[in-house]
Amino acid sequence: MIKVVYPEARYFKEIVDSLSKLVDEVSLQFTSEKLKITAMDVSSIALIDIEMPPESFAEYNVETPTNIGISLSNLSKILKKAKKGDRLVIEGGGDAVTITLLSPVMKRYYKFRNLDVNPPEIPSANLEFNVEARLIAGSFKDAVKDVEQVSEKIEFEATEEALYVRGRGTGFAETKYAVGSPALLSLSVKEKSKSSYQVSYISSVIGLSKISEAITVTFSSDSPLKLEFSLGTGRIVFLLAPAL
Helix, strand or coil: EEEEEEHHHHHHHHHHHHCCCCCCEEEECCCCEEEEEECCCCCCEEEEEEEEEEHHEEEEEEECCEEEEEEHHHHHHHCCCCCCEEEEEEEEEEEEEEEEECCCCEEEEEEEECCCCCCCCCCCCCCCCCCCEEHHHHHHHHHHHHHHHHCCCCEECCCCCCEEEEEECCCEEEEEECCCCCCCEEEECCCCCCEEEEEEHHHHHHHHHHHEEEEEEEEECCCCEEEEEEEEEEEEEEECCCCC
C-alpha cells in the first residue's frame, strides 16, 4: 500500500492533461526514491517521462515498489473540480486505488479499480544534441501558440547569436530569442542547427508551462526534439520525433 499527498492538485492536473493527449491510461510507478510516469503515443512519435522525488510531495509513504494503473479520463474529471490550495491524495495497492481531494472545508473521495497497465518499453538511445536553449516558459508558450495559428509544423533554428521559432503555412510567424534577451536564459550551440516538428504535439504539453518557470529546448538538425520542464525537485522530459 502507498499513500502520497501532492500539495497543489491543480498543478497535478496539468501533468494529467498532457499525458492524456498521448494515452488513455498510465501506470504510476511508486518507489521509495520517486514517482515515475512514462507514456508513449501509439505512433511512437512522442514520449513523456516524468520523475518526482519524495520532496515534491507534502507526504510520501511508499514502503514497497507499487504500480497503480489509472484512467487519465477519470483522473482528469476529478482534478477539474480542484480549487486553489486543494491537496491531492493517492492511496492504493492490490485491486483498488483511491483518490481524494482535500480542501479546508471539504473532502471528496473516489475509488477506482487498479488497472493492469504496463509501462512502455523504451529502447535505450544515446541522443546527442547540438543546441541547448533555456527559455522563460511563458514566452515559449506564446511562441508555440503563434505558430499554431499559421502552420501544422514548427521550425527551430539556432545560431550562436539566436534561437528562432517559426511557422510557415497559411501565414508566417517567428519569434527570435537573441542572446541577451530577457526570455532567453541561456543558449549553447555546438553547431548551427535547424529542424521541424508537428506543432500539435508540442501544443499538447505546453500547458506544463503553468507549473514550470523555465523550459530547456534541445535539438539538432533533423533530429528529435527534447523539452525539459523543471518542477522544483522533479522534472518532465518530452521527446518528439522530427516531422517528415
